[in-house]
Amino acid sequence: MRSENTIRVIALHVGVLAALFLVQFVLPDYHHLALTRVMLLAIYAMGYNMLFGYTGLLSLGHAMFFAAGLYGAGMTAYYTDLGVPLAFVIGIICGAALSLVIGVIALRTTGVAFMIVTMMFGQVAYLTITYFTDYTRGEEGLTMPTSARSFDLLGLHVDLTNAVQRYNLALGLLALTLLVIFVVVRGPIGRVLIAIRENETRTLMLGFDTFRMKLGALVLSGTISAMAGAAYGLMFAYVGATFATIQYSIEALLFTLLGGAGTILGPLLGSILMFYIIDITSEYTQAYLLVTGVALVVLVLFFPKGILGTIRERWLSWLP
Amino acid sequence: MASVSLLSTKGLSRHFGGLKAVDNVDFTMREGEIRALIGPNGAGKTTFVSLLAGRIAPSAGSIEFLGKDITNLPAHKRVRDGIAYTFQITSIYPTLTVFDNVALSAQSALRRHPRSNQSDIAEKVHEALGRVGLEDRKGEKAGTMAYGHQRLLEVAMGLALEPKLLILDEPTQGLSDSEIESFCRLVKEIATSATVLLIEHNMPVVMQLADTITVLNHGQILAEGSPSDIRANAAVQAAYLGTG
Numbered sequence: 001m002r003s004e005n006t007i008r009v010i011a012l013h014v015g016v017l018a019a020l021f022l023v024q025f026v027l028p029d030y031h032h033l034a035l036t037r038v039m040l041l042a043i044y045a046m047g048y049n050m051l052f053g054y055t056g057l058l059s060l061g062h063a064m065f066f067a068a069g070l071y072g073a074g075m076t077a078y079y080t081d082l083g084v085p086l087a088f089v090i091g092i093i094c095g096a097a098l099s100l101v102i103g104v105i106a107l108r109t110t111g112v113a114f115m116i117v118t119m120m121f122g123q124v125a126y127l128t129i130t131y132f133t134d135y136t137r138g139e140e141g142l143t144m145p146t147s148a149r150s151f152d153l154l155g156l157h158v159d160l161t162n163a164v165q166r167y168n169l170a171l172g173l174l175a176l177t178l179l180v181i182f183v184v185v186r187g188p189i190g191r192v193l194i195a196i197r198e199n200e201t202r203t204l205m206l207g208f209d210t211f212r213m214k215l216g217a218l219v220l221s222g223t224i225s226a227m228a229g230a231a232y233g234l235m236f237a238y239v240g241a242t243f244a245t246i247q248y249s250i251e252a253l254l255f256t257l258l259g260g261a262g263t264i265l266g267p268l269l270g271s272i273l274m275f276y277i278i279d280i281t282s283e284y285t286q287a288y289l290l291v292t293g294v295a296l297v298v299l300v301l302f303f304p305k306g307i308l309g310t311i312r313e314r315w316l317s318w319l320p
Numbered sequence: 321m322a323s324v325s326l327l328s329t330k331g332l333s334r335h336f337g338g339l340k341a342v343d344n345v346d347f348t349m350r351e352g353e354i355r356a357l358i359g360p361n362g363a364g365k366t367t368f369v370s371l372l373a374g375r376i377a378p379s380a381g382s383i384e385f386l387g388k389d390i391t392n393l394p395a396h397k398r399v400r401d402g403i404a405y406t407f408q409i410t411s412i413y414p415t416l417t418v419f420d421n422v423a424l425s426a427q428s429a430l431r432r433h434p435r436s437n438q439s440d441i442a443e444k445v446h447e448a449l450g451r452v453g454l455e456d457r458k459g460e461k462a463g464t465m466a467y468g469h470q471r472l473l474e475v476a477m478g479l480a481l482e483p484k485l486l487i488l489d490e491p492t493q494g495l496s497d498s499e500i501e502s503f504c505r506l507v508k509e510i511a512t513s514a515t516v517l518l519i520e521h522n523m524p525v526v527m528q529l530a531d532t533i534t535v536l537n538h539g540q541i542l543a544e545g546s547p548s549d550i551r552a553n554a555a556v557q558a559a560y561l562g563t564g
Contacts, residue, residue, distance in 0.1 A: 188427055195424050198413040205373065205407075207399030207428040207481065 005318040012319075013182065016265060017175050024167050032163060038275045039170040040232045041255065043177045045267030047224030048252035053261035054185055055217040056197030057107075060115045061122025062225055062252045064102070067129065067244035068095040069226030071136065074239030077148035079135075084151035084160070088230050095226015096219060098125075103218040107211060110200075119246065126244040141240025149237060166235050173231055174268070177224055181264055184220065186320060193217055194262075225252070247289075254292060257299045260306030264320045269307060326351040326515050327372070327403075327485060332381035333539075334367055341367040343539035344381070349485070354507065354516045356530035358523075358550075360559055364539040365519045366408060369487050372517075373405035374398045386484070399428065402484030406474045406491065408519070414463025421462050421473055422448050425480035448480040452506060468499045472506075479510065486510060487517045492525055504528055527551070535559070 020039070024032060044066050051057050073091025076082055082090070106117045130138035150159045159165055184190055195203040196210050204210045233239040242248075251274070259270025277295065282288040299306065305313060312319040327349045334342040341364045349355055357365050370376045372383060374395035382391045390398055399405075413421050426444035430436040449455045452472040457465060462473055471491060478486050488507070492500045500522065507529055510516060520526050526533060526547070533550045535543040537559045543550060550556055 191420065191424060191427065194416070195413060198415055199411060202407070202411045202413065203424070204396050205375070205399060205405050205411075206425050206477065207396050207431075208424075209394075209396050 008318055009320050013178060013264070016268070017171070017178070020171055020174070021168075024164070024171075029163070032167060034275065034279065035272075036163070036167045036170045036235070037232075038271050039167075039174045039268075040228050040235070041251075041275065042268040042271035043174055043231070044225050044228035045252050045255035045259075045271050046177050046181055046264075047221045047228065049256045049261060049263075049267045050181060050184075050224065051217055051221035052253065052256055053263070053266070054190065054197065055193045055214060055221075056200075057110075057214065057218070058115050058253070059106075059118040059218075059221075060246070060249050060253070061102075061118035061120070061125070062222075063244050063246065063248035064122045064125035065095045065099055065222040065225035066229035066232075066248060066252075067125055067241075068098045068222075069229030069231075070233040070239045070243050071129065071229075072226070073230035074142055074144065074233040075135070077144055077234060078142050078239075081147065084148055084158075084234055085153050087148070088234060091230025091233070092223060092227050095229070096223040098226075099219045099222025100215070102222070103215045107214050107218065119249070122244070122246060122249050126241060126246075129241045129244050136239075136241065138241035141238055141242075144234065144237035144239075148234065160235055160237070169235065170231065173227065177227070178264065180220075180224070182320070185264060189213070189216075197262075250292070250296070254296055254299075257304075257306050258295065260308030260310070260312070263306070263308040263312060266306055266308040273307075325349070326386065328384045329372075330382050330384075332368075332371060332383060333379045334364075334371055334376065335379045340539045342371060342378075345536075345539070345541055347534065347541065349515060349517065351484075351515055352511070353531045354511045354518065354529050356518045356520055356526040356533045357536060358520060358526055358533060359536035359542070363536040365536055366489060367539075368536065369405065369489060369517065369519060373403055373487060375405070399481060399483075400432070402482070403487070404478040404481040404483035404485070405487045406478045406489060408489035408493070410467070410470045410474055412462045412470055412473055412477070414461070416462060417458065418449070418454060418460050418462050418465070418473055419445055419458040422458075422476050422480050425477045429480060429482045444480055448476040451479055451509065452476045453502075468495050471495060471503075475506065475510075483514050485517060486514045487519075489519045490521060491518070492520065492522050500525060 027035065048062050051059055069091040072094030073087045076087035076090045077084060102121050106114060106121065109117050129136045133139065149161050192203065192208050192213055196213060200210055255270035255274050256267050258274055259268065260266030278288050278291060281291045303310060308319060325348055329345055329347045332342060332345045345368065359365050371378050374393060378391065382389060385401060385403065422445040423441050426441045430440055446455065449458055452475050454469060454472055454476060457469065462470065475491065492503055495503060504525060507516060518529065530547055533545065533547055534541060535550060535556050542559055543553045543556050
């Protein structure tokens with residue numbers, strides 16, 4: 001029974017990735033670009049879900065990790081000639097380092113206090129970016145120079161202005177993230193993280209160092225979010241302080257809640273749906289933020305488990 | 321004598337403001353015994369075992385386990401050293417299956433054995449569930465089981481940790497008479513492989529199971545001895561009945 005489920009689960013994930021690969025050949029330009037963005041935002045949300053969905057820690061400041069990757073990579077590419085791949089790695093390292101520091105401090109709290117502390121740090125990050133506006137060009141942002149629009153890696157020439165290459169890079173990063181999360185969540189570590197979410201005191205008394213496990217989950221979560229930010233900045237040639245605002249922290253939460261917190265594919269589904277909901281409504285009204293707010297309220301009240309969470313509960317108990 | 325001592329405390333105290341919940345307790349347990357800890361409500365029993373398990377830090381005094389000072393060891397490390405604590409108020413993972421509940425314990429215990437894998441965990445889970453008689457329910461969601469079964473699950477989680485010392489905090493609370501009977505058989509069986517410290521209000525259970533009884537009152541040890549000694553002890557009667 002167990003192995004049969006494993007085959008089903010693997011088939012589902014491979015199927016989703018294959019569908020995303022194939023859909024690029026039929027999509028019109030606008031949606032092709034939109035889906036590239038959405039896949040990067042989905043990586044961000046999947047990182048968020050690692051902490052919120054699986055470990056049960058609700059952060060309201062995750063935009064700072066996205067922004068750490070964004071600025072870490074973007075400023076490296078803008079101010080140095082280290083090249084795009086190295087800038088990307090530096091962005092990820094910035095996110096990992098920031099999440100480690102924030103984790104050590106914020107994880108001294110739990111529950112509502114944790115939300116407030118992470119939100120405060122998120123604000124500090126945003127204000128820091130705008131404070132050093134001489135370097136970050138906080139409000140209007142930095143546009144990547146032409147030298148950072150292409151790179152050579154392992155004999156391959158990659159052109160970041162090429163939409164097809166961008167799409168498939170984003171898809172590759174998404175597949176990588178999916179794989180990492182899949183392995184972590186379904187293995188022994190995932191079992192302990194879920195146990196912490198369900199009953200932390202008990203987990204401690206079963207002999208697990210819950211603080212270290214939570215810190216590990218936060219660092220992984222922050223690093224994945226930073227990778228999304230680094231890729232976003234480099235691929236779309238723009239970094240700006242707006243990405244560090246609380247709105248982006250809320251969006252990660254919203255995408256995750258909509259798709260289903262604590263499901264592997266939930267954040268991806270939530271990102272796609274929410275992006276298009278906002279996209280379509282913003283054609284009719286400027287008050288699209290209202291849509292975001294209403295969606296959040298409706299979700300929390302009526303669908304706290306999200307789409308995939310509800311499906312899992314009612315029909316497909318094998319869904320990871 | 322000293323070589324068979326599993327656990328000992330010296331001058332162990334815990335004060336909450338002016339309240340001396342545990343006050344200067346010297347306590348020793350032999351390996352392999354079943355010890356009952358009794359006392360009126362508010363005597364400090366749960367505080368005392370929480371100090372042993374590392375859930376709270378002592379105000380003063382020291383704890384030694386297997387000849388090693390563990391006074392400052394965090395709770396999760398004490399579990400790894402062999403002290404397992406089962407909660408007074410049932411503390412399981414209600415949304416996870418019975419199997420996964422015990423698998424967490426097994427996973428924790430198996431970290432001591434490198435190169436253990438998922439099938440080792442499964443084997444251990446079956447063994448623990450078999451000992452408490454919950455094998456048939458391993459696929460059920462833990463929270464949907466009857467209360468008595470949840471208590472048994474709690475014990476199975478303790479057993480899968482392979483403890484040297486198993487602390488049971490009021491394990492029979494809320495169980496029916498027939499459940500209590502089989503529970504007593506279970507504790508005797510557990511005692512063949514681990515030392516048991518039992519906090520219990522049910523006197524027939526205490527008298528039947530305990531090799532030695534320690535009576536706590538106002539945070540101090542009031543009396544200690546065999547069940548018959550304790551039954552005859554005037555000070556204990558006074559503490560319980562409020563006479564004298």
